[in-house]
Amino acid sequence: MAELLIEGxxxxxxxxxxxxxxxxxxxxxxxxxxxxxxxxxxxxxxxIVAGLEEANCGQVLIGxxxxxALPPRARGLAMVFQNxxxxxxxxxxxxxAFGLAMARAPAARIAKQVARAAxxxxxxxxxxxxxxQLSGGQRQRVAVARALxxxxxxxxxxxxxxxxxxxxxxxxxxxxKAVLREAGTTTLYVTHDQTEAMGLADRVxxxxxxxxxxxxxxxxxxxxxxxxxxxxxxxxxxxxxLRVAAVSGEVRLGALRLSAPMEEGGLLLGIRPEQLxxxxxxxxxxxxxxxxxxxxxxxxxxxxxxxxxxAVVPPDATVVxxxxxxxxxxxxxxxxxxxxxxxxxxxx
Amino acid sequence: xxxxxxxxxxxxxxxxxxxxxxxxIPLGQTIALAFTRHxxxxxxxxxxxxxxLNFRNAVANTLGLVIVVVPLQLALALGMSMMxxxxxxxxxxILWIWSIPLGVSDLAAGLVWLGILTEKGYxxxxxxxxxxxxxxxxxxxxETPLALFIGILVAEIWRATAIIFVVxxxxxxxxxxxxxxxxxxxxxxxxxxxxxxxxxxxRPSIQTALILRTVLAFEAFAVVLAIGGQNFPVLLSQAYLWxxxxxxxxxxAAYAVLIMLITLAATLFYLVALRPRAGEVx
Ligand SMILES: Nc1ncnc2c1ncn2[C@@H]1O[C@H](COP(=O)(O)OP(=O)(O)O)[C@@H](O)[C@H]1O
Ligand SMILES: [Mg+2]
Numbered sequence: 001m002a003e004l005l006i007e008g009x010x011x012x013x014x015x016x017x018x019x020x021x022x023x024x025x026x027x028x029x030x031x032x033x034x035x036x037x038x039x040x041x042x043x044x045x046x047x048i049v050a051g052l053e054e055a056n057c058g059q060v061l062i063g064x065x066x067x068x069a070l071p072p073r074a075r076g077l078a079m080v081f082q083n084x085x086x087x088x089x090x091x092x093x094x095x096x097a098f099g100l101a102m103a104r105a106p107a108a109r110i111a112k113q114v115a116r117a118a119x120x121x122x123x124x125x126x127x128x129x130x131x132x133q134l135s136g137g138q139r140q141r142v143a144v145a146r147a148l149x150x151x152x153x154x155x156x157x158x159x160x161x162x163x164x165x166x167x168x169x170x171x172x173x174x175x176x177k178a179v180l181r182e183a184g185t186t187t188l189y190v191t192h193d194q195t196e197a198m199g200l201a202d203r204v205x206x207x208x209x210x211x212x213x214x215x216x217x218x219x220x221x222x223x224x225x226x227x228x229x230x231x232x233x234x235x236x237x238x239x240x241x242l243r244v245a246a247v248s249g250e251v252r253l254g255a256l257r258l259s260a261p262m263e264e265g266g267l268l269l270g271i272r273p274e275q276l277x278x279x280x281x282x283x284x285x286x287x288x289x290x291x292x293x294x295x296x297x298x299x300x301x302x303x304x305x306x307x308x309x310x311a312v313v314p315p316d317a318t319v320v321x322x323x324x325x326x327x328x329x330x331x332x333x334x335x336x337x338x339x340x341x342x343x344x345x346x347x348x
Numbered sequence: 349x350x351x352x353x354x355x356x357x358x359x360x361x362x363x364x365x366x367x368x369x370x371x372x373i374p375l376g377q378t379i380a381l382a383f384t385r386h387x388x389x390x391x392x393x394x395x396x397x398x399x400x401l402n403f404r405n406a407v408a409n410t411l412g413l414v415i416v417v418v419p420l421q422l423a424l425a426l427g428m429s430m431m432x433x434x435x436x437x438x439x440x441x442i443l444w445i446w447s448i449p450l451g452v453s454d455l456a457a458g459l460v461w462l463g464i465l466t467e468k469g470y471x472x473x474x475x476x477x478x479x480x481x482x483x484x485x486x487x488x489x490x491e492t493p494l495a496l497f498i499g500i501l502v503a504e505i506w507r508a509t510a511i512i513f514v515v516x517x518x519x520x521x522x523x524x525x526x527x528x529x530x531x532x533x534x535x536x537x538x539x540x541x542x543x544x545x546x547x548x549x550x551r552p553s554i555q556t557a558l559i560l561r562t563v564l565a566f567e568a569f570a571v572v573l574a575i576g577g578q579n580f581p582v583l584l585s586q587a588y589l590w591x592x593x594x595x596x597x598x599x600x601a602a603y604a605v606l607i608m609l610i611t612l613a614a615t616l617f618y619l620v621a622l623r624p625r626a627g628e629v630x
Contacts, residue, residue: 052529072532085530089548089628099534102544130627150534 002063002076002153003028004049004186009058011044018044020210022058026154031180031187032215033197036207037233042190043082045207046156049188051075062153073102078152080160084143086131092142093118093127099150117149120179137168144176148183155180155187161196173199194234198222206230223272225335228342231270237299237310240276241337242269254284254304256328261336261345268342270335273299276311276327283328286311291319300325382601393602397590400599406581412497413572413582414565414614417504421561422554424505425512430542433520443517450510458574461503462488465575490579500580503571508564512557519553520546555622562618563611583607 004026011019019041026032034042047053049060051072059068067075078099086095094101096117100110118124121141131139140160147155160176161169177200180187191197197204198218206214206221206229214226225231231239244251246260246267253269260267274297276286286309288302293315300311300319304327311327319325336345385392397403428446432439449457464470467484475481487495523546531545547554569584578589587603590596 050529050533052533072529073535073537075533077533079530079533081526081530083524083526085524085526087527087530087545087549089551089624098531098536098544102531102535102537102540130625130629132629133627146534 002186003030004154004188005059005061005064006045006049007059007061009045009048009055009060011041011048011053011055017210019048019055022207022210022212024205024212024215026186026188029184029186031189031200031202033201033204034188034190034207034212035194035197035204035234036192038192040207041210042192042207043158046079046158046188046190049154050077050079050156076153078147078150078155080140080143080147080155080157082158082160082162084139084160084163086139086142086146088131090130091127092123092129092131092134095131095142096123096127096145096149098146103150113149113151117145120148120182121145137164137172140164140172144179148179148185152185155185157187157189159191160189162191162193169196176200194236198234204234206234208233223333223335224344225270226344228268228270228337231335231337235272237273237312239270239272239335240309242271242304242307242309243339244269254326255282256284256331258331258334266339267345268337268339270337270344271329271333273310274312275329275333276313277329278313278317279326279328281326283326286325286327288319288321288323288325291321291323378601378604381597382605385598393598394606396596396599397586397602397606400586402578402581402586406583406586409497409580410566410568410582410584413500413504413568414562417501417508418558418562418565420501421505421509421512422558424509425516425557426547426550426554428509428513429516429520430546432517446513447510449507450514452507454507454570455574457507458503458571461499461506461571462574465499465503488575488579493580496576496580500572500575503575504565504568507571508561511564512561515557515560516550516553519550519556522553523549551622551624555618558622559615559618562614566607566611566614583610 004024006022006024009019009022010017022041022045024032024034034045036042044053048055051067051070051074055068059066061067062075062077087098090098093114096114097110100113105113114127115124118127121144123138123141123145126134126138126142131142134142140163144160147157161172164172173196189197189200198221201218203215204218204221205212206226208227208229214221214230216224216226221230221234225234225239228241231241242253244253244260244267246262246264249260249263251258251260251267251269258269284304286300286302286304288300290301292299292301296315297312298315298317298319300313301308302311303309313319337343338345382393383389383391385396432442432446435442452460462469465487466472467486471487472481472484475485476483486492487499489496527545527549528541531541536544567584568582569588572580572582573585573588578585581589583603584607587600587607590603591600
C-alpha cells in the first residue's frame with residue numbers, strides 16, 4: 001500500500017492527443033475513480049501508470065518513488081483488465097498465484113495468499129477449473145483475486161464491470177466496494193459509468209478530452225460540478241443549464257428573483273432536476289412535453305422560456321404532457337456557470 | 349434442419365470425391381504394390397528394402413536430419429516471430445523478406461546451396477581469400493559426413509524455417525496483447541512471459557507447424573539429392589532410386605509406406621504430446 005502521484009503526464013499517439021495533461025494525487029488506501037466518456041484518455045492514463053505505455057512527459061510516483069522509467073513488473077502494482085486477461089491456459093488457482101509465482105514467493109506464502117484472495121472473491125470452489133469453464137462474472141472475480149493476491153501497492157482497474165450484465169454489475173459493485181475496503185488497497189478505478197464512480201469511490205476524478213477537470217468527493221462532484229461538462233455528465237438525468245441574463249446583480253426567472261454572481265451580462269444557471277419543486281404560486285412557468293413515470297419518481301421533460309429543462313417530481317403527481325406547471329427551487333442549490341467558458345463561477 | 353444438413357454433405361461431397369480419386373486410390377494402390385512381389389502377397393518387398401546396403405544409412409540420416417533440423421527451426425522461427433511481434437516499424441518488409449524461401453522451389457534451393465558449398469563454390473572462394481584454406485576443399489563427400497550433414501542442415505534451415513515461421517506469425521497475431529501485458533504487470537520478466545504465457549498460448553500453432561514441418565522433413569528430397577546425392581541417402585531418395593534407377597516399384601512402394609507410417613506416428617505423437625489439458629478449451 002502506498003500513495004500514487006501522477007504529475008503532469010501527457011501522451012499523444014501521432015497527431016492524436018490522448019492525454020493533454022493529467023495531475024492526480026491518490027492517498028494511501030484511497031479509492032479514486034477516474035470518470036469520463038469513452039475516448040477521453042482514461043485507459044491511456046491507467047496504462048501509463050502501469051508502465052504499459054510510455055508518457056511523452058510527466059512522472060508517476062508510487063510511495064514517493066519515481067517509477068516512470070521502470071518496467072511494469074518493477075512497479076509493485078496489480079491491474080484488472082477490461083477484458084479480464086485471465087490466462088486461458090492456467091487454472092483459476094494458477095491464475096491467482098501467477099504474480100506470486102513470478103516473484104518466486106515460497107510455496108506456503110503462495111498457498112496462503114491464494115486462499116485468502118479466493119475466499120475474498122468467493123471463488124474457492126473454482127480453483128481447479130479453467131477460464132473456459134467459467135461465466136463472465138466468475139472470470140471477473142478471478143481477475144480481481146489475481147490482483148489482490150499479490151497485495152499490490154496500487155491496484156489499477158480498467159472498467160472491470162463493463163462486460164457484465166446490469167444486475168450482475170450492481171451486485172459486483174457492492175461486493176467490490178466491501179472487498180476493497182477490507183483490503184485497504186490504494187485503488188485507481190477507471191469507468192465511464194457515473195453511478196459506478198459515485199457509488200464506489202472516495203473521490204472522483206472527472207476527465208474530459210484528455211484532462212482531469214474536477215477532483216472531488218462524489219457528493220461534491222454531483223452538487224458542485226466544476227463545469228457545464230461535469231454537470232451534464234454526472235447525474236442522471238443531467239443538470240439543467242438555463243441561459244439567463246443578470247441585470248443590476250439580479251436574475252429574474254418568472255416570479256423568482258435570484259441574486260447573481262455578477263452585475264450585468266449573460267450566464268448559465270445550473271440546477272439539478274430533483275431540486276425543482278412544483279408550487280402553487282410564484283415560481284416560473286414550465287411546459288411539460290413528456291412525462292415518464294419511473295417508479296421512484298416522475299421524470300418531466302419540457303421547456304421554460306424556450307429552453308429545454310428536466311424536472312424530477314414525486315411519483316404520485318398527476319402530470320400529463322402539455323400541462324403547464326409552476327416550478328421553484330432553493331437558490332442555494334444553484335450552480336452558476338460562466339456562459340463563455342462553461343466553468344463554474346466562484347469557488348471550485 | 350435436415351435439408352440443411354443434406355446440403356452441407358452435398359457441398360462437401362465433391363472435395364471428398366476429388367480427394368478419393370487423387371489421394372485415396374493411389375494410396376491403396378501403393379500399399380497393394382508394397383505388399384505384393386512377383387504376384388504373391390507378403391513382406392518380400394520390405395525384406396528387400398531392409399536388406400539393402402543403404403537402408404540403415406537412409407533411416408539414420410532421415411531421423412538425424414529430422415531430430416536436429418525440426419527443433420532448431422522451431423527455436424529459430426519462435427525467435428523470429430517474437431522479434432517481429434515487438435517491432436514497431438518495418439514489420440511487413442521483414443515478414444516479406446523472411447518468407448522469401450517459401451517461394452523458392454526445393455530443387456532450386458538445393459542447387460543454390462550446392463553452388464555455395466561445392467568444391468569450387470562461393471564458400472571455398474571466400475575461405476581461400478581469407479586465408480583459412482589453401483586450396484579447394486571437398487565438403488560434400490562420403491568421407492566428410494559431418495560437413496555434408498551440416499551443409500544439408502544449413503540448406504534445409506534456410507529453405508524451410510519460413511514454413512514454421514509463417515504459421516507461428518499467424519498464431520501470434522491471434523493472441524491479444526493483453527495477456528503479455530497482464531503477465532508483465534504481474535511481475536513476469538521477458539523470458540517468463542515468453543515461457544509461461546506466449547508459448548502456451550501459441551501451442552495450437554506450434555503443434556500445426558511441427559506436424560507440417562516434421563512430415564516435410566521426413567520427405568526431404570530435392571535439397572538432399574542436390575547437395576548430397578547418394579553420399580547422403582535418405583528414405584525418399586532411396587525410394588526414388590529404387591523406382592527410377594532400379595525400376596523396382598515394389599521396393600519403392602515399401603519405402604513410401606514406411607515413410608507414411610513414420611509421419612503418421614510423428615503426427616499422432618504431436619497431437620497427443622501437445623494436446624490441451626482437460627477443460628482448458630470449452
Ligand atoms: N495505441 C493507440 N494508438 C492510437 N491512438 C490511440 C491509442 N490508444 C488510444 N488512442 C486514442 O487516444 C484517445 C484516448 O483513448 P483511451 O485512453 O483508450 O480512452 P478511454 O479509455 O477513456 O475510452 C482515443 O482518441 C483513442 O483513439
Ligand atoms: Mg478505456
